[in-house]
Amino acid sequence: MRAIAAFVLSLALAGCGALDHEAMVMTVEPGWTAELVASEQDGFASPDGLLWADGMLYVADEGGSAIRAWRPGTRPALLADARAGLASPEDLVRDSAGNTYFTDDTRGGLWRTDPLGRTTALVEPGRGMPSTEGLGLAPDGDLVVGDAPGHRVLKVSPDGKVSVLVGPERRIAKPESFAFDDRGNLYIADNSDNVLYLLRTDGSLHRAIADRSGFSPESLRFAGGALFITDSDNGKLFRYTPDDGLNAVALFGGSLANIQGLAADPAGALYVSVQSDLKGRKGYILKLSRKD
Amino acid sequence: MESIVRLSDWLYLLLNGLAGRSWLFDTMVSLPLDNALVKAGPIGACFVYAWWAGGGESDTRRRRSILLVTVASLVFVMATTKIIGDQVFQPRPFAHSQQSWHLEDGRLVETAKLPYRAPLNGGVANRYRALTRGEVEQNDLVSFPSDHAGFFVALALGIFLASRRAGGVALAWTGAAILLPRIVTGMHSPLDIAAGAAIGAAWLFAFQFAARPARRWALEPLTGWTLRHEALAAALLFFVAFESANVLTNVRDLAGTGEEIVDHVAGG
Numbered sequence: 001m002r003a004i005a006a007f008v009l010s011l012a013l014a015g016c017g018a019l020d021h022e023a024m025v026m027t028v029e030p031g032w033t034a035e036l037v038a039s040e041q042d043g044f045a046s047p048d049g050l051l052w053a054d055g056m057l058y059v060a061d062e063g064g065s066a067i068r069a070w071r072p073g074t075r076p077a078l079l080a081d082a083r084a085g086l087a088s089p090e091d092l093v094r095d096s097a098g099n100t101y102f103t104d105d106t107r108g109g110l111w112r113t114d115p116l117g118r119t120t121a122l123v124e125p126g127r128g129m130p131s132t133e134g135l136g137l138a139p140d141g142d143l144v145v146g147d148a149p150g151h152r153v154l155k156v157s158p159d160g161k162v163s164v165l166v167g168p169e170r171r172i173a174k175p176e177s178f179a180f181d182d183r184g185n186l187y188i189a190d191n192s193d194n195v196l197y198l199l200r201t202d203g204s205l206h207r208a209i210a211d212r213s214g215f216s217p218e219s220l221r222f223a224g225g226a227l228f229i230t231d232s233d234n235g236k237l238f239r240y241t242p243d244d245g246l247n248a249v250a251l252f253g254g255s256l257a258n259i260q261g262l263a264a265d266p267a268g269a270l271y272v273s274v275q276s277d278l279k280g281r282k283g284y285i286l287k288l289s290r291k292d
Numbered sequence: 293m294e295s296i297v298r299l300s301d302w303l304y305l306l307l308n309g310l311a312g313r314s315w316l317f318d319t320m321v322s323l324p325l326d327n328a329l330v331k332a333g334p335i336g337a338c339f340v341y342a343w344w345a346g347g348g349e350s351d352t353r354r355r356r357s358i359l360l361v362t363v364a365s366l367v368f369v370m371a372t373t374k375i376i377g378d379q380v381f382q383p384r385p386f387a388h389s390q391q392s393w394h395l396e397d398g399r400l401v402e403t404a405k406l407p408y409r410a411p412l413n414g415g416v417a418n419r420y421r422a423l424t425r426g427e428v429e430q431n432d433l434v435s436f437p438s439d440h441a442g443f444f445v446a447l448a449l450g451i452f453l454a455s456r457r458a459g460g461v462a463l464a465w466t467g468a469a470i471l472l473p474r475i476v477t478g479m480h481s482p483l484d485i486a487a488g489a490a491i492g493a494a495w496l497f498a499f500q501f502a503a504r505p506a507r508r509w510a511l512e513p514l515t516g517w518t519l520r521h522e523a524l525a526a527a528l529l530f531f532v533a534f535e536s537a538n539v540l541t542n543v544r545d546l547a548g549t550g551e552e553i554v555d556h557v558a559g560g
Contacts (some may be wrong), residue, residue: 022381022395023395024383024392024393026391026392026393027390030391034400035399035400036399041398118481171357214429224531235424235433247425248425251426251433255381256395256396286400
């Protein structure tokens with residue numbers, strides 16, 4: 001019996017050793033191709049928020065407590081790091097004057113790195129922002145900030161004045177990410193209650209997607225007339241339009257399943273950040289582009 | 293190792309090639325996958341048969357000892373397949389028919405598509421259609437090793453050790469009605485099945501071997517108790533047979549609910 005047990009055990013272990021496809025991207029929507037464009041070997045630790053601006057990819061490198069600017073094919077440049085007080089940079093935007101704003105879900109507050117490289121708190125954490133999540137740049141130049149503990153969406157002017165855009169009475173559990181559409185409506189991702197909200201310009205708040213199994217919006221990006229959504233709980237990248245509804249573009253599995261931030265370049269390519277091991281400072285940036 | 297994978301793929305293509313040709317065939321093949329009674333009812337019946345199969349008291353005690361140890365080993369079989377499944381990312385063969393890339397030496401490399409013939413009817417046909425719409429269960433991205441193979445091979449082998457007649461039927465049903473359709477419909481590759489079966493057999497034999505020293509102080513009193521309290525033992529046996537049909541799904545759900553209750557109570 002011992003010999004039989006040893007044989008079947010070795011067969012089981014041999015089977016395990018035969019498989020090396022520990023991570024996978026599967027495109028569901030036809031016409032996309034995927035490539036890995038950066039990892040921790042390229043100077044990133046575990047990236048979260050992404051933004052494409054001025055021909056560069058701006059990265060909220062949560063694992064590295066840093067904000068980096070990266071032009072594909074080069075080493076990333078450091079804009080700010082823990083020496084400026086960063087802990088877990090979450091999301092970022094950039095205005096037309098070249099200021100980079102970012103949130104920090106550990107340190108809280110709203111931060112700004114100006115074109116000269118000076119990083120300061122535009123809104124100190126003590127001013128009602130103990131932990132900040134999503135960040136958006138409104139068409140009028142104001143910033144919208146997700147206040148997770150307060151269950152609010154705040155509006156911050158470039159000079160640091162704070163007002164409440166969506167109060168806790170509207171019951172958004174965790175405003176994780178924002179995206180403005182081409183009409184100025186604001187999409188809000190709530191990855192705690194798994195709801196995609198739409199705040200119209202008239203102030204009305206709608207649950208665009210709710211109570212849908214297998215959907216938990218993490219990051220939003222409006223590009224090419226559609227809203228793209230990462231879902232880290234389910235390892236999926238979605239495309240949403242009010243007319244076509246929600247459709248999966250790609251599935252991510254294994255060590256690539258924890259997809260976080262999302263950016264789109266002018267050519268329509270999507271950049272997706274992956275936190276494969278936040279504590280171990282491991283992650284990737286993937287690029288999905290149209291074959292045509 | 294590559295030759296094992298190639299052999300597995302070849303066998304998979306051969307068997308999956310049977311699907312998608314006849315609605316009746318696909319419906320019959322899908323039945324054990326979609327219907328718990330068809331899948332596990334005969335195995336439960338074999339287990340009950342082995343429990344009560346004739347013979348003297350010492351023979352009955354021997355059979356029941358084997359069956360009780362078999363049931364205990366199933367928990368470890370399921371835990372092992374779950375732990376390995378969490379570590380080894382291997383989509384189901386029907387998912388491998390989609391365009392995909394895998395990580396290799398720090399690069400995303402396009403994965404060779406695995407041809408797939410979708411069944412014309414049944415649950416897997418629906419899952420495949422859902423996959424092409426992007427509605428895929430996370431469970432469909434983890435197929436190695438097959439937990440069904442581990443569970444039912446361990447159970448059927450245990451029944452076989454207790455009763456050759458009942459065990460022969462259970463093994464035949466496991467192979468023909470539970471495992472083979474999983475390959476034909478693209479739910480598992482032969483390698484998934486072989487690894488799951490090996491884990492099931494490994495735990496079963498390990499438990500049967502390890503239980504020998506416990507026979508006198510644990511198993512004999514326990515089997516004696518089942519003989520003295522046949523009605524109560526039969527009632528408990530019902531739970532075992534019922535849960536076998538569900539591959540411990542309810543037990544696992546119950547454990548999850550228990551965890552939630554503990555968290556709720558602890559969290560005030």
